[in-house]
Amino acid sequence: MDRESTTLTAPRPDHRGDGPVSFAATAVEVAGDPEDGPRLLRRAARRLCEAAGPDTVLTHTGGELTARLEPGLHAAMYVSTEMRRDGAGSPLLRLNLRLSGHGATPSPAALERWAEVWHRQALSALEVVRVAGELPLMSAAVERLRPGRPLEGFAVLVTGHFLTDLVHLVGCLAELGAPLDAMTVLRKDYAYQWRHRVHGHLVEQGVRVVDAADPAAVREHTERARRRGLRCLALDDGGYVAPALLDQARAGGGAPAGPGDWAGVVEQTMSGIYKLQGREPELPFPVFSVAQSRLKGRIESYWIAEKAVTTALDLLPALKIEGQPALVVGYGNVGAQIAALLTQRRMRVAVHDADILQLIDAHESGYVTDRDLPALLDRHEPLLVFGVTGRTSMSTREFRSLRRPAYLASVSSRDIEFDLPALEALAEGDPVTRPSSSTHVLPGGVDVTVLAGGRPVNFHETDSISNLHSDLVYAGMLIGACAVATRPAPPGLDRGWADAVLEESGLLLDYYDRYGPRATARPAAPRR
Structure with missing residues (x-):
C-alpha cells in the first residue's frame, strides 16, 4: 500500500502585504481514476465542513473549494493528479488542503486537528x-x-x-x-x-x-x-x-x-x-x-520476532552489537524466536522466564539462564533487553540490577512490559527525550534508554507485520x-x-x- 502523506508545512516567514497568511498545507494521496477526483474532493470538503459546524458554507472559487472553518481560519481545497512514482498501476489523486487566514497563527494542535479530519479519507474502490x-x-x-x-x-x-x-x-x-x-x-x-x-x-x-x-x-x-x-x-x-x-x-x-x-x-x-x-x-x-x-504460536511468532528485532536494532545509535550481551525476558513462542534471531546477529544471549519449563527449554537450547532475573541482569550485564512476557517484567528491583548502559525494547501490547513510573521515580533528574526513545540516568550513573516510549517496538512508526x-x-x-x-x-x-x-x-x-x-x-x- 502507498504511504499516507500527512506532512504539514509551516507558515511562510517572508509573507508581506495585507493578504492572508498560509498557515499549513497537507495532502492525501488516493489511488483512483482521475474522473473520481472531483467526487472525492467534494466528499472530503463536506467532511471538513461538518467538523466545523452546521453553519459552515462551502463555496467554489477559482477552481478550488473554500470554506471558513473558524474565525480567522480559511480552507482551500483542490485535487491534482500525478502518476505513481513507481510508474505502475493507477494514477495518484492528491486531495490538497491549504489553511490560511489573518491574524495570529492557530495553535499546532488546532492545525493538526484539521489535518486529521482531512486525512480521514475512505479507501477508494481500487x-x-x-x-x-x-x-x-x-x-x-x-x-x-x-x-x-x-x-x-x-x-x-x-x-x-x-x-x-x-x-x-x-x-x-x-x-x-x-x-x-x-x-x-x-x-x-x-x-x-x-x-x-x-x-x-x-x-x-x-x-x-x-x-x-x-x-x-x-x-x-x-x-x-x-x-x-x-x-x-x-x-x-x-x-x-x-x-x-x-x-x-x-x-x-x-x-x-x-x-x-x-x-x-x-x-x-x-x-x-x-x-x-x-x-x-x-x-x-x-x-x-x-x-x-498452534496456528498462531508456530507460524506467526517468527514474523513478529523478526519485525521486533529489526526495528529495535534500527532504533539503537551506532553500536557494534556483535559479541555484545542481550537478554530476552519471556521465552514463549515470540521470545524464543527473538533469542534465536539475536544469536544469528552474533549477540551473546541470556533468557529469563518465570515458567520453569520454559527456563529449562532455554537452558538446554544453550542460552545463559537464571531463575532470579535481578541476578541474571547483574551477571550478564545486557546491552539490549527485550521484554516479551505480556506482563510487567522489570520494575525497581530489576532496574537497580543494571550495571551498564542498557536499551529496553518491549514486544508486548501497550506499555506494560517495563514499569515506567518506577523507572522515572528511580532516575536522577529529568529524562533525555528523543523522537524514538527516552534515556533515564539511574543512581551510579547508569543510563537506561527505553525504546519507542516503552510501547511495542514492532509497532513503532510502522505497520508491524x-x-x-x-x-x-x-x-x-x-x-x-x-x-x-x-x-x-x-x-x-x-x-x-x-x-x-x-x-x-x-x-x-x-x-x-x-x-x-x-x-x-x-x-x-x-x-x-
Missing part, C-alpha cells in the same frame, strides 16, 4: 481491492463460511490496530452477515501511517469507532445491541472485552450482561489471556483463544467468530477448542497449498 488481494486467506475463509450468513443477528465488537487489514476484516465480517451499523471498533492508539484513512473508511461504512481506553465502550455496545435485539460477539486484541464484562459483573453483583447478550469472545493475544487468569470460572460464555492456538502475514491470524479469528456464533463450547477458556476448530476448518491446508512446496500462488477469492 485500494480496497488491492488490500483484499494481500489477504487471500481471509477471503477464501469467507467463501467457505458464507453459506447461511453465520454472523447475521450478531452485533460484533472488534478491537483493532488501525492498519489496512482491519478494513478487510470488517468487510469480511459484513459478508458473513454482521450488520455494519451495529458494529463497534475499539481503536488502539498507535501512530500507524494509514490510521486516519482506516478510521474514515470505517465511519463511512456506518461502523461506530471508539477509543479502546474508553471505559464505557463495552457496556454501550451491549446496550445498543440489546435495543436492536442482537447478540454480542467480540474479536478482541489485548483483553479489552471479557475482563471489562467481568468487572461490570462484579460491580453490579450479577452477570456481565443479560443471559443472551453475549455469545462469546475471540482473543488473539496472550496479554488478553493473562488478564483472564484466575477468572475463568466467572466467564458466562466461551473464549476462543487464537492466542494459544505485513498484510500477507497478518492474513493467517485474522482468517483464524473469522473462523473463531463463526464457531462462537454457530457451534459454541461451554463457558470458559478451553484452548483445545480453538485448535480443533482451526485445524478442521481448511485454513491450514489452504495456507500450505498457497505457500508450501507446491505453492499454486492462487489469487484471493473473488469479491461478491
Whole structure:
C-alpha cells in the first residue's frame, strides 16, 4: 500500500502585504481514476465542513473549494493528479488542503486537528481491492463460511490496530452477515501511517469507532445491541472485552450482561489471556483463544520476532552489537524466536522466564539462564533487553540490577512490559527525550534508554507485520467468530477448542497449498 502523506508545512516567514497568511498545507494521496477526483474532493470538503459546524458554507472559487472553518481560519481545497512514482498501476489523486487566514497563527494542535479530519479519507474502490488481494486467506475463509450468513443477528465488537487489514476484516465480517451499523471498533492508539484513512473508511461504512481506553465502550455496545435485539460477539486484541464484562459483573453483583447478550469472545493475544487468569470460572460464555492456538504460536511468532528485532536494532545509535550481551525476558513462542534471531546477529544471549519449563527449554537450547532475573541482569550485564512476557517484567528491583548502559525494547501490547513510573521515580533528574526513545540516568550513573516510549517496538512508526502475514491470524479469528456464533463450547477458556476448530476448518491446508512446496500462488477469492 502507498504511504499516507500527512506532512504539514509551516507558515511562510517572508509573507508581506495585507493578504492572508498560509498557515499549513497537507495532502492525501488516493489511488483512483482521475474522473473520481472531483467526487472525492467534494466528499472530503463536506467532511471538513461538518467538523466545523452546521453553519459552515462551502463555496467554489477559482477552481478550488473554500470554506471558513473558524474565525480567522480559511480552507482551500483542490485535487491534482500525478502518476505513481513507481510508474505502475493507477494514477495518484492528491486531495490538497491549504489553511490560511489573518491574524495570529492557530495553535499546532488546532492545525493538526484539521489535518486529521482531512486525512480521514475512505479507501477508494481500487485500494480496497488491492488490500483484499494481500489477504487471500481471509477471503477464501469467507467463501467457505458464507453459506447461511453465520454472523447475521450478531452485533460484533472488534478491537483493532488501525492498519489496512482491519478494513478487510470488517468487510469480511459484513459478508458473513454482521450488520455494519451495529458494529463497534475499539481503536488502539498507535501512530500507524494509514490510521486516519482506516478510521474514515470505517465511519463511512456506518461502523461506530471508539477509543479502546474508553471505559464505557463495552457496556454501550451491549446496550445498543440489546435495543436492536442482537447478540454480542467480540474479536478482541489485548483483553479489552471479557475482563471489562467481568468487572461490570462484579460491580453490579450479577452477570456481565443479560443471559443472551453475549455469545462469546475471540482473543488473539496472550496479554488478553493473562488478564483472564484466575477468572475463568466467572466467564458466562466461551473464549476462543487464537492466542494459544498452534496456528498462531508456530507460524506467526517468527514474523513478529523478526519485525521486533529489526526495528529495535534500527532504533539503537551506532553500536557494534556483535559479541555484545542481550537478554530476552519471556521465552514463549515470540521470545524464543527473538533469542534465536539475536544469536544469528552474533549477540551473546541470556533468557529469563518465570515458567520453569520454559527456563529449562532455554537452558538446554544453550542460552545463559537464571531463575532470579535481578541476578541474571547483574551477571550478564545486557546491552539490549527485550521484554516479551505480556506482563510487567522489570520494575525497581530489576532496574537497580543494571550495571551498564542498557536499551529496553518491549514486544508486548501497550506499555506494560517495563514499569515506567518506577523507572522515572528511580532516575536522577529529568529524562533525555528523543523522537524514538527516552534515556533515564539511574543512581551510579547508569543510563537506561527505553525504546519507542516503552510501547511495542514492532509497532513503532510502522505497520508491524505485513498484510500477507497478518492474513493467517485474522482468517483464524473469522473462523473463531463463526464457531462462537454457530457451534459454541461451554463457558470458559478451553484452548483445545480453538485448535480443533482451526485445524478442521481448511485454513491450514489452504495456507500450505498457497505457500508450501507446491505453492499454486492462487489469487484471493473473488469479491461478491
